[in-house]
Amino acid sequence: MPAASDARVRTWDLWVRLTHWTIAGIVVWNLFGPTDQLHRVLGYVAAGLVGLRVVWGFVGTRYARFSAWWPTPSHLAEYLRSLAAGKPLHHVSHNPLGALMAIALWLLVLALGFSGWLMRLDAFWGEDWPQDIHTWLSIALEVCVCVHIAAALVMSVLTRENLIGAMLTGFKRQRPDRDTSH
Template sequence: MSSNTLQTIKVWDVLIRVFHWSLVGFFTLAYLTEGEDEWMTIHSYAGYSILILLVFRLLWGVIGTHHARFSNFVTRPKNALIYVKALATGKAKDYVGHNPAGALMIITLIISIAITGFSGMALYATDGYGPLATSFFATWPEGAIKEVHEFFANFTVFLVVIHVGGVLVSSLLHKENLIRAMVTGKKHRPLEK
């Protein structure tokens, strides 16, 4: 398509974009500092930052701008499967905001990251540190909490790889740069007639 047949549409607001890239940065920092005692302070603060970001995202998913609201894009998992099948055949509908597979990925990532963060706080509490140090979470078995924390941290990385792959496939199929759109907040769409 030539540029004169495209219109620019604002899709993702600045808060969603800052949330997204901050989450990428803090998760990467937390993941890279995992298991190193000398980096534990950085690791834990990165984890706290992630949990604060998730609380913001849940709130913004209810009161935020149109494309940020969960009511605008969350759908049944069946619709995500239908979308992925259509994507495989090259016949997937193009969405202005999140497609059904992207919506399912967002919800799955939020859940996985939340479990990772909460289990990290609980694990830190077993050593007598953090906001949960004086709670009953500090009495939970350290080994089990550590396994949950590590599993969900690695599961989140797995989800991120699928997410990035989906973004690349969708970008190629629909001939739009979704990564640029998550930086600028804008998508280029065909002019409506």
């Protein structure tokens, strides 16, 4: 149960939540649906949304900006120490490991869009390697998505904060006594 001093703060703005859930839906569809024209279009839409989200990381709201959650080596080390001690530091925005996962997921979506585009070029007609790269990237994305979901569930229990709910509502707790956001 949150302490009396815990306040709810709007962390994830509407654009962050819309891009997150739209990309998530596209990824699920493209990983398990047919590989047809819709697959290609949705892949490009997902890559475009990632690109727009990156722009939002520079000009967006306070907690959407990279300056609020960029995973520097010192922040990662500090966070890993707090996890090892069983007392994970509170972050209003992404914690450093969550930030690394967000970056990895975005890079994989962009790489999948690029490799999908390469597969359609006449220059690579009959070549297997673009398809092989695309397949390996999709497997890497599947693994990262599973780790991302599992981590959100585990960290929700460890921190006693519903992280999935926060990505739906936009609100997280702000704990002035333990908050490490920049």
